[in-house]
Amino acid sequence: MKTHIARNYHEMSSQAAELIIHQIKQKPDSLVCFAAGNTPLGTFSCLVEAVRQGRLSLDQCKFISLDEWVGLGASDEGSCRETMDRHLFEPCGIKEQNIHFFNGTSNDLEAECKAMDDFIGAHGTIDLLLLGVGMNGHLGFNEPYADFEGYSYVTDLDSTTKQVSVKYFPDHKDVQKGITLGIKHLMQAGTVILIADGDKKADIMRKALKHEVTSEIPVTVLQRHPNVYVYMDEAAAALVR
Template sequence: MKTHIARNYHEMSVHAAELIIHQIKQKPDSLVCFAAGNTPLGTFSCLVEAVHGGRISLDQCQFISLDEWVGLGAADEGSCRETMDRHLFEPCRIKEKNIHFFNGTSDDLDAECKAMDDFIGARGTIDLLLLGVGMNGHLGFNEPHADFEGYSYVTELDSITKQVSAKYFPDQKDVQKGITLGIKHLMQAETVILIADGDKKADIMRKALRHEVTDEIPVTVLQRHPNVHVYMDEAAAALVR
């Protein structure tokens, strides 16, 4: 794992975005998976600026979903797809044909999982993966005790994830399950970027980098990946220096 410590959130976001820009310039038709949530928003802002400034084109990229709240659709505020639309896809004018996301409102979630697995399998692997980390160490909705050998699946959400979810939904949606790429997909990605900011993430980042690998803390599995770049601000890195 290559660790990069930035002075603040903005600097962290810029550095993560620069690596993404470099990777996409190397392979313009990359299969890309970006986490939604609050932590990546600064990185998305930098990417939008780069697209508008002509530094990079995302037109050839294919974008896939990391996860989605079961019961929420693309138009629901706070859903992963709605967040990505608002902060990246729409500002960058990404074509719908290049976006392949889980439908959290589907009547057949197993079919959603199979379709995603088949799509990734047809491409070989994910080229570029941007992850955040949950307070409980989850990656996507791979909650504590996730199967490290699993592909896409539907899961019950951990109690901590349910508590944190309130910040995404203005109308206090009751989310109980998630649909997510499995750890196996994440570990097969060519390049992984993990970002974390703020003192609230200091303890989990210490565990991510220093704790033995265990399914009780899913993020620790990234220690086994051959190409992970970790970007943190000083607050998140406070316990790993």
């Protein structure tokens, strides 16, 4: 893991964005997967600005989803797809044909998983993966005790994830399940960027970097990935130094 500690959230977001810009310039037709939580929003803002300045083109990239809340779709405020549309895809003019996302409202979620696995397989593997980390160490909706050998699947959400979910939605959503890329997809990605900010993430980032690898804390599996960049602000890195 290549660890970078920034002074604040803005600097962390900018550093992560600059690495993404560099990677996409190296391979303009990259298969890209970005997490859709709150932490990446600053990075998205930097990418949007880079596109507007002509420093970056995303026209050849293909974008896939990391995860989605089961029962929610693109029209639901706070869903992963709606968040990506609002903060990245629409401001950057990403064409729908270049986006392949889980549909959390589908009547056949297993078919959604197969379609995602087939899409990734048709493009090789994910070139560039941007992840946040949950308070419980989850990556996407790979919750504690997730199978490290799995591809896309539907999972029951951990109690911590359900508690935290309320911050994403303007009104109450009874989310119980998620659909997500599996750990194996994440570990096969060419480049992984992990970002974390705030003192609330200090303990989990200590575990991410220092704890033995265990499915109880899924983020620890990234210690085994050969090409991971970690960007934290000083608060998130407080227990790492």
